[in-house]
Amino acid sequence: MKKIKIALLGVGLMGKQHLKAIHSSKKASLHSIVDINQKSKKFAEKYKVPFYIKSSYLLKNNKPDAAIVATPNQFHEKHTINLLNNKIPVLLEKPISDSIVKAKRIIDSSNKNKTHLLIGYHRRHNSIVSKIKNKISKGQLGTIVSANVMCWLYKNKEWFKEKWRTKKGAGPLGINLVHDIDLICYLLGPVKSVQAFTSNRIRKYEVEDTAVVNFIFKSGALCTLSVSDTIVSPWSYELTAGENPAYPVTNQSSYFIGGTKGSVQFPNLKHWYNKGERSWWKPIYNKNMDVKLSRFTLINQINHFCDVVIGKTKPKVTGSDGLISLKIFDAIIKSSRLGNKMPIK
Ligand SMILES: NC(=O)c1ccc[n+]([C@@H]2O[C@H](COP(=O)([O-])OP(=O)(O)OC[C@H]3O[C@@H](n4cnc5c(N)ncnc54)[C@H](O)[C@@H]3O)[C@@H](O)[C@H]2O)c1
Numbered sequence: 001m002k003k004i005k006i007a008l009l010g011v012g013l014m015g016k017q018h019l020k021a022i023h024s025s026k027k028a029s030l031h032s033i034v035d036i037n038q039k040s041k042k043f044a045e046k047y048k049v050p051f052y053i054k055s056s057y058l059l060k061n062n063k064p065d066a067a068i069v070a071t072p073n074q075f076h077e078k079h080t081i082n083l084l085n086n087k088i089p090v091l092l093e094k095p096i097s098d099s100i101v102k103a104k105r106i107i108d109s110s111n112k113n114k115t116h117l118l119i120g121y122h123r124r125h126n127s128i129v130s131k132i133k134n135k136i137s138k139g140q141l142g143t144i145v146s147a148n149v150m151c152w153l154y155k156n157k158e159w160f161k162e163k164w165r166t167k168k169g170a171g172p173l174g175i176n177l178v179h180d181i182d183l184i185c186y187l188l189g190p191v192k193s194v195q196a197f198t199s200n201r202i203r204k205y206e207v208e209d210t211a212v213v214n215f216i217f218k219s220g221a222l223c224t225l226s227v228s229d230t231i232v233s234p235w236s237y238e239l240t241a242g243e244n245p246a247y248p249v250t251n252q253s254s255y256f257i258g259g260t261k262g263s264v265q266f267p268n269l270k271h272w273y274n275k276g277e278r279s280w281w282k283p284i285y286n287k288n289m290d291v292k293l294s295r296f297t298l299i300n301q302i303n304h305f306c307d308v309v310i311g312k313t314k315p316k317v318t319g320s321d322g323l324i325s326l327k328i329f330d331a332i333i334k335s336s337r338l339g340n341k342m343p344i345k
Pocket residue numbers: 009010011012013014015034035036037040053070071072073075093094095120121122
């Protein structure tokens with residue numbers, strides 16, 4: 001089978017993870033690396049591929065079959081549209097962009113060029129997520145009433161040495177909770193409105209260290225998402241799913257979704273229910289949901305991207321999905337500032 005040759009733009013924290021994922025994928029090979037920082041050339045040397053300092057140089061030469069854009073958010077529009085205009089399918093890191101206007105231009109470009117765009121919300125490529133999605137879709141939990149999503153973790157001093165991480169937009173809402181927003185919307189459908197409260201009481205940086213967000217879904221279900229990077233706790237997807245070996249994994253859960261017939265917790269998958277009559281007076285049982293934790297979501301994502309490139313399947317996370325989570329993120333920030341409930345249009 002011919003491997004899909006993928007160029008990587010941006011070989012920072014996330015780009016390095018993509019390098020490993022491409023290397024481990026049976027469907028992909030690394031075509032080249034583009035990075036504005038000359039020091040990144042060492043990665044191209046390691047993998048014996050061409051190195052370019054600008055994406056325009058990449059496009060003048062032997063073009064790749066596809067590309068991953070893992071540059072800082074403010075460059076997503078420029079890099080992605082450039083590639084799409086050259087009919088190169090793109091796996092674009094989350095968030096789709098740093099502005100809704102730019103995000104729409106990226107989506108328009110993908111449509112105009114009839115070239116695929118996949119957004120890097122990689123959790124959706126975890127088999128436990130598909131299992132939960134199926135359970136909800138089949139009505140096994142009854143009507144979904146409410147959900148609780150926890151994203152509590154403790155970022156150490158080292159993390160804040162990069163000063164941009166103490167500034168607005170770089171807090172746990174934008175870095176961590178955006179993944180949870182995408183995932184809970186995938187599981188429970190479109191959001192009608194949001195309300196949020198933020199605090200920087202502990203770290204006192206410009207950016208929030210803690211936030212509580214409420215969603216009303218169009219279905220009528222309610223959800224609370226709680227995020228903090230200053231609580232010592234195991235209850236976040238990061239510390240429970242085992243996707244990234246950099247985090248010590250626990251057997252806890254961070255998602256709790258409840259319906260009129262039962263509820264589920266995950267990543268430590270359990271389905272809770274009554275046998276016979278549903279009642280708080282009756283014993284409640286749990287069934288372990290027979291799926292192994294999938295630690296390879298980035299590789300799964302690359303494999304899926306390759307299938308998209310050869311036309312075998314459609315993107316699991318589209319540009320429109322990326323735009324929706326960006327709109328919700330924007331509404332959360334506005335709500336926390338104004339104190340209002342914000343509609344999602
Ligand atoms: N999916 C995830 O879980 C996840 C995790 C972390 C970051 N991200 C996303 O990945 C992207 C990159 O984040 P990061 O943390 O890796 O950042 P980073 O700062 O560690 O790396 C960015 C890289 O891009 C390069 N770069 C900067 N400007 C460039 C340009 N104009 N042209 C080419 N290269 C350029 C830098 O030299 C650097 O190597 C962001 O969109 C971020 O939101 C996603």
